[in-house]
Amino acid sequence: MTEPRDSATEFAVDLLTEFANLGVRDVVVSPGSRSQALALAAAALEQAGTLQLHVHIDERSAGFVALGLAIESRMPVLVVTTSGSAVANLHPAVLEAFHSAVPLILLTADRPDELRGIGANQATHQVGLFGESTRFVRDVHAPSGAAASGSHGAASPGSGSRELAREAFSAAAGHSSAAGPVQLNLAFRDPLSGPIGELPDVVPDPLPAPVSLTTAVAPAPYTVVIAGHAAGPDAEAVAHALGAPLLAEVTSGARFGRNLVVSYRELLARSDFGGRVRRAIVFGHPTLSREVPALLEREGVEVIVVRSGGEDFNPGRRAAQFVEALAVDEAAVTDAAPAVPGARVWLGEWVAASRAILEQIDTGLPAQRFDPDASRTDDKTAVAEFARAQLEVFRQPVTRAGLVSAVWNATWPHDRLVFAASRLIRDADRTVPGKRVSVHANRGLAGIDGTIATSVGIARASQRTGGSSAAGVTRVVLGDLAALHDVGSLLTSPGESLPRMQLVIGNDRGGTIFDKLEVAATANSTLFDRVLYTPHEVNFAGLAEAYGWEYVRAENRGELDEALTASGGRTIIETPLPR
Known part of the structure; x- marks a missing residue:
């Protein structure tokens, strides 16, 4: 009964x-x-x-x-x-x-x-x-x-x-x-609950998903494809089909492929690159640069926006067209090939210039390039020199670019990578190369709050039994203030799942992202530090112990690489950074 x-x-x-x-x-x-x-x-x-x-x-x-x-x-x-x-x-x-x-x-x-x-x-x-x-x-x-x-x-x-x-x-x-x-x-009114008897059977009854209307696009001279946050792989596919430069943010889900331009900020600011753009196709929600909105606001640039589900991204309210989905007209690609002179040159110039800029970025590693056979030579002097050079690499103090580079190198498709709304996401966007990995950040409002909690949800969902990412790690790159803002989310109640996570905290003991504001050059430094930089002396090792997390302090590149590749459950990796 x-x-x-x-x-x-x-x-x-x-x-x-x-x-x-x-x-x-x-x-x-x-x-x-x-x-x-x-x-x-x-x-x-x-x-x-x-x-x-x-x-x-x-x-x-x-x-x-x-x-x-x-x-x-x-x-x-x-x-x-x-x-x-x-x-x-x-x-x-x-x-x-x-x-x-x-x-x-x-x-x-x-x-x-x-x-x-x-x-x-x-x-x-x-x-x-x-x-x-x-x-x-x-x-x-x-x-x-x-x-x-x-x-x-x-x-x-x-x-x-x-x-x-x-x-x-x-x-x-x-x-x-x-x-x-x-x-x-x-x-609900009293009684607020009672005994739970026999549960109803689950009868799958999914609602049909809506079908998006796809708009065809043809090649046009001096086109760029912009992939903002959560753009997805469609942005890369369209850029590839058009033969257009792909300006993809680090959380776009499209930061891969032969058309990728990592150093898009620098090139958009140049008249010989950004100044020649005539059409911009926008996927996702770009939030990590000023150069992208400036391009879309400029007269003479046709803007096509692929709706991402949130508010339409439309700086200057100049978008000529909003579409639900976009695909390249294959017939038009063939027909337009002779009509778009210099298309391959246009793409090649962007990609080559971006690579040249990237080579100048300091990721915390020496510029010296080592002979891969040096460690296998019989020359003891050469072997010793090679060993010293390697040791030099591992002893290098960690820079911001070096931190995001190390995390990027340690992350693979079965992992998940989350960035907080801190200075480090911009360093990653400027420096890390193309790689098809799952990257997220809360960029809807780009707020500092909830990064750890969001990452817990991503980790639990991605590491469920049976999925290809079940053996992965969720790495979270955040500044010290972002970590402190959501420190309560380190708490896990008994009985809840404990996904594999690494919180990589770049600790510069305050909000150095505000040092980049124009006001930093004119404000009283004491007042500026109190209300914007907001310094602190928090002991992250103590926080880790209080909430049941492992703790590692990585002061150089070798220690950071070792911590990132170590197996384990939930670890806070603190890396001191200069202001």
Whole structure:
């Protein structure tokens, strides 16, 4: 005999099961009384193998963990919170998800209608709390009792968990507009939960994915393809088919191939390169340079933007065309070959000039090039000289370019690499060569917050059993302030998975990214340091011990390389950097 369930528990189980039917796999929960039916239902469904539960005591961290899970899995992720300020703590992650078009489904527990607006404990205006940063909001009446006629477009669970789940999933996944966060504000009244009886069967019922309209593009003289954040491999494919230079940011997902131009900043600033561009095709969301927006704002440059799901990237509001997807007209490529004189020369000039610039960049290694046969010679003097030269390499202090170079060299396709919004991501964008690896950063709003938590989500999703990345490592490159801003996300509750992670902290003891601002040259240095550089004396070894992470201090290139290639679980690698 099936044990009867109270209405709150029955509704929670049914709703979560409907999401599982649609393909949702992950649910992130923070503890709370009002949300207990949802939390306990999620735990029961995990035991049944229906969902994977992630528990985080801090809702702010929980939101970013969900963001990372959704980024890696490319599926909506559920986030469960109790009422009151708990909901507001999701706001930073919601903003990033909105501007990056990442699908989140927020299940925010709330007081029932009779406890709203009367000063009841832990009750506030939760419906629409996130303003315009959600794709869909629904206020759902408490599942017990008759559905009162409420405001805010309120719905009753009696209208069907299936319809509610499908509507929220479709909005989050971007089936009718851009993907992003949605909010189901779920009221519960006493009793807030009861025994969980027999669970419903999971019946896969996925929604059909929308089909993007593809626009054909033909070759044209002096074209460049710009790949901003999350552009994806389509940008490289289009650049290759057009024979155009590919100006790809480090988090674009398109930083590879024969057309890649790493030193695009320097070349865009030159009249003989950037000054000759007549057409720019933009994928993703460029955020790492001033030169790209300046190009797109310039008169005489035709701009085609491939929509990325977030806000359209349109500096100067000069884009001539917005398209959902882009492909190169193969017939036009053949027909236009003689009509686009110098196309190969145009590409070759960009690639060659970029390589020449890269060769001048100091990555912390000596400029001397060693004879690969020197270590195998019988000449003892030559062998000793070779050994000394190698030792010199390993003893070199770590520079910013050297740090990102070491991490880049240690990362492979089965790994994941995450950058914080710190100075180091710009160093990487300027220096690291092409390589087809998975790189992420929270560039929707380019905020400093949530980097560690986002990386935890990415690591868990990428290292699930059975995937090609199950044996990989998630490396996180961040400055000391970015690490301190999200230090609470180092905490993992007992019973939660512990993915393989390396937090590589370039510690220059403050926000040296602000030293690059024009005001740094004119402001009072003492005042500047206090309010912008914000120095600190935090002991990262102590933090690592407190949160159960391994700790390594790497003061030179040899120690850094050794730490990056060591096997292990969760390690903080601190590398001191000069201001």
